[in-house]
Amino acid sequence: xxxxxxxxxxxxxxxxxxxxxxxxxxxxxxxxxxxxxxxxxxxxxxxxxxxxxxxxxxxxxxxxxxxxxxxxxxxxxxxxxxxxxxxxxxxxxxxxxxxxxxxxxxxxxxxxxxxxxxxxxxxxxxxxxxxxxxxxxxxxxxxxxxxxxxxxxxxxxxxxxxxxxxxxxxxxxxxxxxxxxxxxxxxxxxxxxxxxxxxxxxxxxxxxxxxxxxxxxxxxxxxxxxxxxxxxxxxxxxxxxxxxxxxxxxxxxxxxxxxxxxxxxxxxxxxxxxxxxxxxxxxxxxxxxxxx
Amino acid sequence: xxxxxxxxxxxxxxxxxxxxxxxxxxxxxxxxxxxxxxxxxxxxxxxxxxxxxxxxxxxxxxxxxxxxxxxxxxxxxxxxxxxxxxxxxxxxxxxxxxxxxxxxxxxxxxxxxxxxxxxxxxxxxxxxxxxxxxxxxxxxxxxxxxxxxxxxxxxxxxxxxxxxxxxxxxxxxxxxxxxxxxxxxxxxxxxxxxxxxxxxxxxxxxxxxxxxxxxxxxxxxxxxxxxxxxxxxxxxxxxxxxxxxxxxxxxxxxxxxxxxxxxxxxxxxxxxxxxxxxxxxxxx
Amino acid sequence: xxxxxxxxxxxxxxxxxxxxxxxxxxxxxxxxxxxxxxxxxxxxxxxxxxxxxxxxxxxxxxxxxxxxxxxxxxxxxxxxxxxxxxxxxxxxxxxxxxxxxxxxxxxxxxxxxxxxxxxxxxxxxxxxxxxxxxxxxxxxxxxxxxxxxxxxxxxxxxxxxxxxxxxxxxxxxxxxxxxxxxxxxxxxxxxxxxxxxxxxxxxxxxxxxxxxxxxxxxxxxxxxxxxxxxxxxxxxxxxxxxxxxxxxxxxxxxxxxxxxxxxxxxxxxxxxxxxxxxxxxxxxxxxxxxxxxxxxxxxxxxxxxxxxxxxxxxxxxxxxxxxxxxxxxxxxxxxxxxxxxxxxxxxxxxxxxxxxxxxxxxxxxxxxxxxxxxxxxxxxxxxxxxxxxxxxxxxxxxxxxxxxxxxxx
Numbered sequence: 001x002x003x004x005x006x007x008x009x010x011x012x013x014x015x016x017x018x019x020x021x022x023x024x025x026x027x028x029x030x031x032x033x034x035x036x037x038x039x040x041x042x043x044x045x046x047x048x049x050x051x052x053x054x055x056x057x058x059x060x061x062x063x064x065x066x067x068x069x070x071x072x073x074x075x076x077x078x079x080x081x082x083x084x085x086x087x088x089x090x091x092x093x094x095x096x097x098x099x100x101x102x103x104x105x106x107x108x109x110x111x112x113x114x115x116x117x118x119x120x121x122x123x124x125x126x127x128x129x130x131x132x133x134x135x136x137x138x139x140x141x142x143x144x145x146x147x148x149x150x151x152x153x154x155x156x157x158x159x160x161x162x163x164x165x166x167x168x169x170x171x172x173x174x175x176x177x178x179x180x181x182x183x184x185x186x187x188x189x190x191x192x193x194x195x196x197x198x199x200x201x202x203x204x205x206x207x208x209x210x211x212x213x214x215x216x217x218x219x220x221x222x223x224x225x226x227x228x229x230x231x232x233x234x235x236x237x238x239x240x241x242x243x244x245x246x247x248x249x250x251x252x253x254x255x256x257x258x259x260x261x262x263x264x265x266x267x268x269x270x271x272x273x274x275x276x277x278x279x280x281x282x283x284x285x286x287x288x289x290x291x292x
Numbered sequence: 293x294x295x296x297x298x299x300x301x302x303x304x305x306x307x308x309x310x311x312x313x314x315x316x317x318x319x320x321x322x323x324x325x326x327x328x329x330x331x332x333x334x335x336x337x338x339x340x341x342x343x344x345x346x347x348x349x350x351x352x353x354x355x356x357x358x359x360x361x362x363x364x365x366x367x368x369x370x371x372x373x374x375x376x377x378x379x380x381x382x383x384x385x386x387x388x389x390x391x392x393x394x395x396x397x398x399x400x401x402x403x404x405x406x407x408x409x410x411x412x413x414x415x416x417x418x419x420x421x422x423x424x425x426x427x428x429x430x431x432x433x434x435x436x437x438x439x440x441x442x443x444x445x446x447x448x449x450x451x452x453x454x455x456x457x458x459x460x461x462x463x464x465x466x467x468x469x470x471x472x473x474x475x476x477x478x479x480x481x482x483x484x485x486x487x488x489x490x491x492x493x494x495x496x497x498x499x500x501x502x503x504x505x506x507x508x509x510x511x512x513x514x515x516x517x518x519x520x521x522x523x524x525x526x527x528x529x530x531x532x533x534x535x536x537x538x539x540x541x542x543x544x545x546x547x548x549x550x551x552x553x554x555x556x557x558x559x560x561x562x563x564x565x566x567x568x569x570x571x572x573x574x575x576x
Numbered sequence: 577x578x579x580x581x582x583x584x585x586x587x588x589x590x591x592x593x594x595x596x597x598x599x600x601x602x603x604x605x606x607x608x609x610x611x612x613x614x615x616x617x618x619x620x621x622x623x624x625x626x627x628x629x630x631x632x633x634x635x636x637x638x639x640x641x642x643x644x645x646x647x648x649x650x651x652x653x654x655x656x657x658x659x660x661x662x663x664x665x666x667x668x669x670x671x672x673x674x675x676x677x678x679x680x681x682x683x684x685x686x687x688x689x690x691x692x693x694x695x696x697x698x699x700x701x702x703x704x705x706x707x708x709x710x711x712x713x714x715x716x717x718x719x720x721x722x723x724x725x726x727x728x729x730x731x732x733x734x735x736x737x738x739x740x741x742x743x744x745x746x747x748x749x750x751x752x753x754x755x756x757x758x759x760x761x762x763x764x765x766x767x768x769x770x771x772x773x774x775x776x777x778x779x780x781x782x783x784x785x786x787x788x789x790x791x792x793x794x795x796x797x798x799x800x801x802x803x804x805x806x807x808x809x810x811x812x813x814x815x816x817x818x819x820x821x822x823x824x825x826x827x828x829x830x831x832x833x834x835x836x837x838x839x840x841x842x843x844x845x846x847x848x849x850x851x852x853x854x855x856x857x858x859x860x861x862x863x864x865x866x867x868x869x870x871x872x873x874x875x876x877x878x879x880x881x882x883x884x885x886x887x888x889x890x891x892x893x894x895x896x897x898x899x900x901x902x903x904x905x906x907x908x909x910x911x912x913x914x915x916x917x918x919x920x921x922x923x924x925x926x927x928x929x930x931x932x933x934x935x936x937x938x939x940x941x942x943x944x945x946x947x948x949x950x951x952x953x954x955x956x957x958x959x960x961x962x963x964x965x966x967x968x969x970x971x972x973x974x975x976x977x978x979x980x981x982x983x984x985x
Contacts, residue, residue: 010399013399016449020412087310103555107558110555112531118531128335179459179463210459212458
């Protein structure tokens, strides 16, 4: 009887299986195949071995984009998780104004980035934006011209990305918090444990799954980041704020070089795999330990 | 002042300053949308409008020209709805079922499939356009409403499944076991036990999916066919012009108008973000 | 029963007869979505309608995106009747895959090879067949200046040589204005480079570098001088330039905060929105020497191949209408481009367009744009090197070497 029930599970998972295998795995294999060719606008069978990968790793622009990915990726994930947790906890702790507060932090997620990118460009521009406004208010030496500084421009991209994604992390953690037994709070108060202690030592571990979801979500957003860079800096000044997704996109369409673009996306996948694999392995290992 | 009170004030101060930082871009957008182009050209982005005007909003909705047609962005509104509603419903349904099956029923090989699915979440969607065009053309749904809905469901499956799987994995397993002991099958348990505990995560999933589908224009452009183009195509035409003149005030107004639907969803979602659903079921 | 059959047969015949009389219907995909561009497309649509056709508009902003969507639709089996591309090597792959139809009949009948500039012809005529109908001709490296800014800085004469241009820029700097209004985006830096290559390098060097990709020309002293002049312009650009959109740079001219902008003739529409007129509020310099090359950059409609006779008829009609003088004049007035062909009165055009037309009709001065001669990948690689050189301290010898490598691929 158990087997019959389990069969239903398999049937329910069929769409996912088809999607995963045919669409995602299949497309990845196709990309891999194209990356070994010299295809331009359309896929051809002109095989050139690892030439595209060689070109990729001698291209400064690609290497800069990988370095940028590491920098803003770490920043966005860490800051969003911390800030998102703080905001979720604060909103959860006090019952009033939840709708308004939630909307304040979540609304950036709703705005299409093509126009918001222009706003951020204006805000961060030293001639018209925050720097100029602060100077007019009297802070004559105030400097905030990161967006025109090739060494600091990637941080402005991180700021815009954090602004856009924080709200979603907050909401995911809030949903997780809502699943926690309210009796825990009562018990903690009876025992005299301060609220922050409860959050850090008791609640946070119970939110492990929500944190996992939020982290993976942020990681996918970070890896696929494209709109923000195009709208804010166009990859500039020069190629200082180049990101892998933009490199891939530019070569896919504008430069009519789908082979190089495919090579880039395969490398990106492998990079993500290398990052995630040890974490996943660690979780399985610790789960096995716990089960023992 | 007691430390409790100081802490409380500190918390509110933190919330308030965070809120101000988050609202700054919105302020600039609104202010720009109420100005005339001459004022915008002067470059004072923080200044309140000298002459407050709603012209940009009117133009954005119904008169601005995008290509040959001069009907603003309103034309695609119904198309956007037609695409967003089925996409959201199917995506959430599949995500919930997948998450439930993965979290509670140890199906063999399911984790491998899930890993493959998650791999797809890291591929920029533009890379997948060519293969998907070929597949949908083969299925004869390229350029149709079913085609674009299918494409949206495919692209959302990894993250929807992840969302539900992790949420269900955190729920107390006693509930599930109790249902099985009572003799409930796969679907029965899902409908009567798991689904009622899901409103918070369904809200999150809806927020993500509605936002993603509503703001998408590239997939809509390629897969929806000319008669089903969502309103974001018009929005993009307005804002993203290459060598045309830019009407910044209309751009901002149009962006805010387009964002209204997801924003309304965010604001009204609170009713289902209720506390202690899971544990309430346990006690009762 | 057979009465029903006869009725349906007769109805089908009638329907067939009426279908024959259906007007040619063209779905046209393009990226002209905003402001003056929109009005320009409407002029074309009106002309098509006047000729008896039905224009179905599919506007997609962003030229790269529009082309990508057009290609996707061709691959998916639902191509538009016509799709906009640049007069460039962008659609060579489409031709090689046999996905484009030809418009030889229209080209021959209307005599395209008689009035089209050679660079345009060379891109639309591939292996003896005409695969595209040119719609607009732009010049990307005009030198615009604000009359108000010039008078404030005491610049009385319009610069006619490169030295005079730099002298004017110095005076603007001394007067506290932004000498060169620039938007720090790779394609805009490319515009500055091409302007210097044309004006400082001259037609011969331009062609040897861009068209022939001659390694000796690229490593030559003449090219080195061009690169150094290009980099020299950076000292006249304000600190807020990176990322700025081209029309925000034009806005600086319009409000009198900046003096000069080097940009294509599409800026005229931006001036027009601000109600500024050529020769009164702003000036236009076509080149910095009497023989300076006139760079031609164009857009053209390609026609995805179809077996359907109605579609082909619609395509042929479109090719004929968009290149006809009346449609061209109406279109270019809104777009800021130069009307294609002959057979119209130049007096109806604005002074800057007239200047451009006069130069363009001299074949010894006309050269093609970089995309005319380079495939998109090479063009992109060149752009990357230039933008890095502009923004960072790269020695000019390294730049020459890198450009040589990029263009030899």
